[in-house]
Amino acid sequence: MTSIYVGNLPFTATEEEVRDMFAVHGQVDEVRLMTDRETGRARGFGFVKMAADAAQAAIRSLNGKNLGGRDLRVNEAEERKPSASRW
DNA sequence: CCTGAGCGT
Secondary structure, eight states: OEEEEEESOOTTOOHHHHHHHHHTTSOEEEEEEEEOTTTOOEEEEEEEEEOHHHHHHHHHHHTTOEETTEEOEEEEOOOSOSSSOOO
């Protein structure tokens, strides 16, 4: 499983839009669009979890894609937090 | 109502 960082999203983008877009390249395990903590509005970025091969295919295909007049930033995400690992 | 660089409870 690979975590994908999706940035530069239009504020009008939703999770199902992103999920559907990524689902074209493979099965989407999870989609999480981050919203602003204070105002509650979309921050314009999120994360997608997919299988490694599907993730790479989606990244190579969707990175730089124009959505809503903005070029998407799609890359492998970093580790969320080194603590609280249920291992 | 509103905005634009960013790696998340």
